[in-house]
Amino acid sequence: MQNLGKDFGAFTALAEMDLTIGSGEFVALLGPSGCGKSTTMNMIAGMLDPSHGEIRFDGRNMNGVPMAKRGVGFVFQNYAIFTHMTVRDNLAYGLKSQGVGRAETNRRVGEIAELLQLTPMLDRKAAGLSVNILQRLAIGRSAVVEPAIFLLDEPLSNVDAAFRAVMRAELKSLQRQFKQTMVYVTHDQLEAMTMADRIAVMDHGKLLQVGTPLEVYNHPADTFVARFIGAPGMNLLKGRITGADTGLVADLGAAGHCPVRTGQGGDVLFGFRPEQVHPDANGPLQMIVTTVERIGARTILHLAAGDMTAKAVLDSETPVPDQGQPFRFALDADDVRLFDAETERAL
């Protein structure tokens, strides 16, 4: 994708997007609703025409190519299974539509059914199948015509929370099995983190960062990515970098001072992950506990200092102060991320 954009009237759904997706790669387009991820996907599929820019498959410009000719597999949010047909007819639909012969169709349907463990239910009506079978069927129906790229539009959003983990694992293993290029649209950072090879974080029609899940988690390109990835997201405190006898120090106002590795002085946003907070009676930082959330294995502390708030995620074994009491902690200087206070970009 190069310089890809889409405007709806005066509204810019997608500004400028450049993204290259490798063959066999699983890329997640991640962002809140309205960020342009579905628009991007619909343009790849050919349901929408880009206002500017190009989409190329293997170097071939796809602008103006009708969606039936693109070789795009699409898994819809609700799978869009043809429920009035049998599983077999669903799987064979694409091949028959493209005029593949009967013998060849039967062979390929048989193969894909075997691979997806759908063989026992080939002659059943698709209506009334359970949701994980529908997912496999939806993937099989698209995969059997061997598309160049697979697009998945939040397929797990209609699934029970408890069942999502199973579905995620199954989807990931299917993707490995088919070695299929997949683009997965989601607003759920957990889905993106667990399944994708690379995550493309989007907001307000802009591509903010592309990277492996760990890169995006550890080195967010800006404060939006920092807040969006992780549960809870990264803490960001207003601060000033100043020089001290022992090196650079971030002045965090009411919260205290914390040594940092780099920085040129001036206003910054001081970022750290809630999971990387170490309780330390002699630590340099102190904030007041406003709420204690115990969620089993972990305890989440809601902290405040002046007008700044933060969260800390601790092991539930760790003794924590009561509500209203001060909480002193330390941070590993390597874990601290600094962002420009003006541009909110990573420093």
Add this chain to the structure above:
Amino acid sequence: MTDMTTDTLPDDAGDETALHGGAEERKLGFWLTLPAQLLVLFIALFPILMQVYISLTDWSPLDGIPWYQAYELWIGLLNYVDLANDPRFWSAMWRTCIVMAICVPVQFFLGLGLAILFVDDFRGKRVLYSTILVPMMVVPAVAGYMFFMLFQSGGPVNDILSFFAGRPVTIAWLSDPDLALFATIVSDIWQWTPLMFLILLAGMVSVPQDQQMAAVLLGASWTRRFFTIVLPRMKTIIIIAIAIRVIENFKVFDNFYIMTGGGPGVATETISIYIYKVTQQELIWGYVAAIALAILITLSVVSALAIKKLRGAQQ
């Protein structure tokens, strides 16, 4: 793996009795609603029972005895024997079937074609849509009058034909026994195609968009999508639409009566017009009751078949 979701599904076979009370309470409910049920049963059944009763007699309002004393003129099944041997009844029945066999398919295919055109957006769709529905709103008697005027030998239909033929055309549409039925059928098609269109369009719009999109992405042509996705998904609504029109067509009366009065001769005499004539002109009400019952039974069988088909389609 396959039975994973069965655990997450809600248990539909919940405790019915807990909600609706035990056997005792149900018995009380039965007695409490009994009077109302009897009343409804009476309202529904009385006219039919009365009809059955009268149909077994030779009663006529001119006989000077009230209807409940019609047993004095008891003739058993003779009315039904007469009916079976009544050539005018059978020809009216046959004519009604012909009207139905022409009107329903024509209305269906016109309605379906219009629905296909209207399922996508285009400029002026709303205005055109309302216009197409107008005939359906016209009172059938008025529609009959309109077509009565149109098909006069000096009327607009002949004027248009004259224009194309290049010479004066004076076809006597309504008084030619071979053409009168055609003219009445045209009026029925004009009036009721919009209803078919409305029902079929509603069905077509309700076909899930993403299923069609999925079919497009799998490379299916428009024709293939139409026959494999759209039509099968409309099956239920198609059966309903056709059943409604079949039953309604059995009852055609207004426009036929106004355009031709069933004539010339009996050329456009449908079953309803025949019943009307026997009731109002010949006043043999025992016989009318027999005809009406015969039709009721026929229509019930048609409806039952349609419902059976419908159940099949939904499974």
